[in-house]
Amino acid sequence: MEKWILLGMAPVFLGLIVWEAWYWRSRRPEIYSWVDTFSNAGLALMHQVADAVAWTLTIGLFYLVYQHRLFDVPATWWGILLLVLGQDFFYYWFHRAHHRIRWMWASHVTHHSSERLNLSTAFRQSLTYPISGMWLFWLPLAWLGFEPTHIVAVVAINLGFQFFVHTQAIGKLGWIEKVFNTPSHHRVHHARNAKYIDRNYAGVLIIWDKLFGSFVEEDLAVPCEYGIIGQVHSHNPITxxxxxxxxxxxxxxxxxxxxxxxxxxxxxxxxxxxxxxxxxxxxx
Known part of the structure; x- marks a missing residue:
């Protein structure tokens, strides 16, 4: 289900990447490069195949856990709202763990390895996430009583939302910044400056970072420098x-x-x- 939701959104994603590349072409042409963008696309295709295989192999485990659920959470408006909040909460801890545990960082580093930040960077994912244990973070939702196919759908929607925060074309968004993850907050997350590194792990809601002490606001006097410590200089998806x-x-x-x-x-x-x-x- 996750694959189909994201594939359904693909025309929107691709259209916005084309628009953003055109927007920066005469303003800041260094933000996009063909080789970097095609590398991101290759990584996205590899990731989607691995993700589909992983869900096929693990969905049975989710249903096994679901058989021992604590509650029966209905698919009503409030049940879906609880699932969205719960999944975003566990996404925060998934994301934080993938920055602080090297076994998990080995997968997540791929996403941070570009020295550019644009909408196509959202596609820059690793096929090894199933090995590093991404799916483990959603298992508590099944135990709490959320139907596994609904969990998969909300994971996809959360990831779809995050596409839109990978951009330098949008500045700060006023009151929205206080509650939601925004391009400004996510620029901080992708920066390797000492002030910014390992901050702003949010998926949809920035409130988790504020609650758990990992929030830093973008300082326009300190421009974000993108990439990783120990930068890898390659566009080869395998590397x-x-x-x-x-x-x-x-x-x-x-x-x-x-x-x-x-x-x-x-x-x-x-x-x-x-x-x-x-x-x-x-x-x-």
């Missing part, structure tokens, strides 16, 4: 998908003992950078 997995396993293999290896696999992503810096230091 963009697997470069951090390869580095992570290499660092784990070189670590001292089982504990050191586990820290490389499941500790914060910056452990890998520090480990490589120490091992490249001739005095270290």
């Amino acid at each position: 963009l998908t697997f470069h951090e997995w390869a580095a992570m396993f290499r660092d784990a293999r070189r670590a001292q003992g089982l504990r050191g290896a586990l820290k490389q696999l499941f500790g914060p992503p910056e452990r890998g950078l520090a480990h490589r810096a120490v091992n490249s230091d001739p005095e270290g």
